[in-house]
Amino acid sequence: MDFKFKDEQLMIQKTAREFAKKELEPVASALDKTKDFSILISNIKKMAGLGFMGLAVPERYGGVEAGAVAYSLALTEIGKVCASTAVTMSVTNMVAELLVEFGTESQKQKYLPKLLSGAYVAGSFGLTESSAGSDPTGMKTTAFENKNGYLINGSKLFITSAEYAGLIIVWAVTDKQAPRGKGMSTFIVERGTPGFTIGKNEEKMGQRGSATNEVIFENCQIPKENLLGKLHDGYRVALTELSGGRIGIGSLAVGIGRGAMDFATSYAKERIQFGHPIASFQALQWMIADSYTELEAAQLLILRASFLKETGQPYGCEAAMGKLFASESANRACYRAVQMLGGYGYVEEYPVERYYRDARVTTIYEGTSEIQRLVIARAILKS
Numbered sequence: 001m002d003f004k005f006k007d008e009q010l011m012i013q014k015t016a017r018e019f020a021k022k023e024l025e026p027v028a029s030a031l032d033k034t035k036d037f038s039i040l041i042s043n044i045k046k047m048a049g050l051g052f053m054g055l056a057v058p059e060r061y062g063g064v065e066a067g068a069v070a071y072s073l074a075l076t077e078i079g080k081v082c083a084s085t086a087v088t089m090s091v092t093n094m095v096a097e098l099l100v101e102f103g104t105e106s107q108k109q110k111y112l113p114k115l116l117s118g119a120y121v122a123g124s125f126g127l128t129e130s131s132a133g134s135d136p137t138g139m140k141t142t143a144f145e146n147k148n149g150y151l152i153n154g155s156k157l158f159i160t161s162a163e164y165a166g167l168i169i170v171w172a173v174t175d176k177q178a179p180r181g182k183g184m185s186t187f188i189v190e191r192g193t194p195g196f197t198i199g200k201n202e203e204k205m206g207q208r209g210s211a212t213n214e215v216i217f218e219n220c221q222i223p224k225e226n227l228l229g230k231l232h233d234g235y236r237v238a239l240t241e242l243s244g245g246r247i248g249i250g251s252l253a254v255g256i257g258r259g260a261m262d263f264a265t266s267y268a269k270e271r272i273q274f275g276h277p278i279a280s281f282q283a284l285q286w287m288i289a290d291s292y293t294e295l296e297a298a299q300l301l302i303l304r305a306s307f308l309k310e311t312g313q314p315y316g317c318e319a320a321m322g323k324l325f326a327s328e329s330a331n332r333a334c335y336r337a338v339q340m341l342g343g344y345g346y347v348e349e350y351p352v353e354r355y356y357r358d359a360r361v362t363t364i365y366e367g368t369s370e371i372q373r374l375v376i377a378r379a380i381l382k383s
Contacts, residue, residue, distance in 0.1 A: 005069070005073070008066055008070065009066065009067075009069055009070040009073060012055070012064075012066055012070045012073065012074050013070070013073040013074060013077060015050060015074075016052065016073070016074035016075075016077035016078055017077040017080075019046070019047070019050065019078075020077050020078050020080065020081035020082070021081065023043055023046060024043060024078065024081045024082040024085055025081050025082075027039050027043070027082075028081055028082040028084075028085075028209075028351070028354070029348075029351065029354065031082065031084055031085075031208075031209035032084065032208050032209050032354050033208075033348070035201075035208050035209060037163065037164060037209075037211060039209070040084060040085060040088065040209055040210065041121050041164055043085055044085070044088055044089070044092075044118065044121055044122060045118040045121070047078075047085075047089060047118075048116060048117055048118030049118065051063070051064040051066075051116075052074060052078075052089055053089065053092050053093060053096065053115060053116045053117075053118070054093065054096045054112070054115070054116035055067075055070055055071040055074060055093060056068055056070075056071050056093065056096075056097060056100075056310075057096050057097065057100055057112060057116060058100065061100070061108055061109070061112040061113065061116070062112060062113045062116040062117060063096070063100075063112070063116055067306075067310040068244075068247060068306040068307070068309040068310040069303060069306045069307055069310055071093060071247075071248075071251075071306070072247060072248075072250075072251040072302055072303060072306045073251075073303075075089060075090060075248055075251040075252055075255065076251045076252070076254050076255040076258070076299065077255065078252075078255065079251065079252040079253070079254070079255025079256050079259070080255040080256070080258050080259040080262070081255075081259060082209065083206070083207050083210075083252060083255075083256050083355075083358035083359075084207045084208065084209030084210040084358075085209070085210075086252045086255060087160060087207055087210050087249075087252060088122050088160070088161050088210055090245070090248035090249060090251075090252055091122065091123065091124065091125055091160045091161055091245075091248075092115065092122045092123045092161070093248065094123075094125060094241055094244060094245050094248060095115065095123030095124065095125060095167070095169055096112060096115050096116060096123065097241065097244055098169055098186075098228070098237070098241050099111055099112055099115070099188075099228070100112070101240065101241075102186070102228050102229035102237055103228060103229075104225070106225065107188065107225070107226075107228070111167060111188065114166060115166065115167070119166070120165065120166020120167060120191075121161075121164045121165065121166060122161035122164060122165045122166070123161070123165055123166065123167055123168070123169070124159050124160060124161050124162045124165040124167070124168040124169070124215075125159070125160065125168075125169055125241075125245075126156040126159055126162075126168045126169060126170040126171065126189075126215060127139075127156070127171050127238055128156060128157050128158050128159070129141060129154070129155065129156055129157055130155075130157055134367070134368060134370075134371050136171065136181075136184075136235070136238055137180040137181040137184070137235065138180075139154075139171060139172070139173060139184070140154055140173070141153065141154025141155065141156065141170070141171070141172045141173065141217065142154060142172055142173045142174070142176070143172035143173070143174050143185060143187060144174075145174070145224075146221075148221055148223070148224075149221060149222050149223040149224040149225075149226065150172075150174075150187060150221075150222050150224065150226070150227065151219055151220065151221055152170065152172055152187065152189070152195070152217040152220040152221075152222065153217055153218060153219060153220070154172065154216075154217050155199075155214060155215065155216045155217065156170070156214065156215045157214050158202065158212055158214075158365070159212065159213050159214070159215050160210060160211070160212055160365075161210065161211055162198050162211060162212075162213035162214075162215050163198055163201055163211035163213050164211065165191060166190070166191050167188055167189065167190050167191060168188075168189050168191075168196075168215065169186060169187070169188060169189075169228065170186070170187045170188075170189050170217070171184055171185070171186055171187075171234045171237075171238060172184065172185060172187065172234075173185075174231060174232055174234075175232055178232065181235040182232060182235065183232055184232065184233075184234035184235045184238075185227060185229075185230075185231050185232055185233065185234040186227070186228040186229050186233075186234040186237045186238070187222060187226050187227055187228060188222070188226045188228050189217075189220065189222055189226070193220055193221075193222060194220070194221065195217060195218050195219045195220030195221060196215070196216075196217060196220045197215070197216040197217075197218070198213050198214075198215055198216075199213055199214030199215060199216055200213065200214055201213050202214075204361075205357050205360060205361070206354070206356075206357030206358040206359070206360055206361055207357075207358050207361060239316075242366060242367060243309075243315060243316040243319045243320075244309065244319070245366045246305075246319040246320060246322065246323035246366050246367060246372070247302060247305050247306055247309065247315075247319050247322065247323070248366070249323055249326075249327065249362055249365065249366040250298065250301070250302040250305075250319070250322040250323040250325075250326035250327065251299075251302055251326070252362065253298070253323075253326040253327045253329070253330035253359065253362040254295055254298050254299045254302060254326050254329075254330065256330050256334065256355055256358055256359045256362065257291065257294075257295045257298075257326075257329055257330035257331075257332075257333035257334060257355075257359065258295055258333075259351070259355055260330075260333055260334045260337035260338075260351075260352050260355035260356070260359070261288070261291045261292060261295070261333050261336070261337055263337065263350070263351055263352055263355075264336070264337035264338075264340040264341060264345075264352055265279070265288055265340075267340065267341055267344075267350075268284050268288070268340055278340070284340055287336040287339065287340060290332075290336070291329075291332065291333040291336050291337075294325075294329040294332065294333065295326075295329055295330070295333060297325065297329070298322065298325045298326035298329045298330075299326070301318070301321055301322035301325055301326065302322040302323075302326055304318055304322070305318035305319040305321070305322045316375065316379065317375065317376055317379035317380070320367070320372040320375040320376050320379075321372075321376055323366065323367070323372055324369055324372035324373065324376070326362070327359075327362035327363040327369060328363060328369060330359045330362055331359050331360065331362070331363060333359075334352065334355045334356040334358075334359040335356065337352040337355065337356070338352050338353065338356050
């Protein structure tokens with residue numbers, strides 16, 4: 001097995017690392033504390049200029065066409081410095097890939113250049129509702145066909161980037177009589193469409209620099225050509241892209257864990273107690289060894305899923321494995337990082353406190369750890 005990366009993949013990884021160091025690191029703490037989204041928006045536009053909003057999108061639509069492996073490597077580097085920026089990048093890439101896979105040529109030509117260039121700051125993924133979290137078939141949002149297209153009514157929760165997104169991909173029930181999961185469809189809703197309202201920005205534990213909003217649809221009329229994919233085929237569309245989303249969040253989680261451990265390890269080499277750097281004590285060395293080993297293994301799982309996706313092979317189970325192990329490993333790494341800093345790890349002056357908060361949600365969004373285990377077990381039992 002050849003683990004060597006291609007030159008293009010290494011170049012993209014290096015570019016992401018240098019950008020994160022130069023542009024994101026100086027403002028990551030301020031973004032978290034102030035929730036000044038103008039900071040995020042400014043950096044997202046710069047990232048769009050580097051091609052980071054469409055790393056796997058074909059060049060003819062303005063993408064980089066570098067594939068899932070390069071995307072994973074880049075996202076890990078961004079996540080290592082600022083999780084709020086990384087999750088915006090992840091979801092926007094996910095929306096772009098949905099348009100590539102299921103969109104008509106007209107939809108691709110209309111939306112992808114705006115999404116990838118930064119003309120649209122971000123894209124959003126509107127699936128979750130109060131009654132439809134891990135089970136999207138329980139959704140209540142509806143879309144009825146009329147002479148002007150489709151009329152959408154309902155609401156969505158926990159929608160990343162909704163506050164400044166140029167478009168949102170929305171799932172709605174289009175056939176109430178169909179069996180669960182069979183009567184859902186997918187739609188493109190542009191920012192500013194009458195009847196489409198952005199609700200409150202949630203006050204979150206972590207990733208505070210990324211907006212997470214409720215969105216409301218009240219007689220929201222969209223044209224017929226904004227149906228994404230086939231009518232009543234929305235459940236398959238959602239499942240397809242959730243697997244890709246798990247690669248993104250797994251990559252992000254590895255970045256968070258490494259960012260926390262890199263800082264904690266450097267600190268441990270400088271912090272003197274009992275006349276010695278605390279890095280010389282076995283208790284901390286074991287924390288370092290365990291965390292880096294787990295994060296390395298997590299990245300290998302994520303990269304395997306990325307490779308399978310990139311080469312057109314089934315990757316759903318592997319993506320779930322990677323996301324599960326990466327998110328759980330990142331949380332353990334951040335716990336250890338705080339412990340290594342002691343009291344300093346608990347105060348905002350040092351970034352491990354932010355990493356610790358940012359890591360927590362990676363075991364929840366894009367499918368909880370418990371849902372990942374169900375996906376994995378069912379795939380194994382089926383095979």
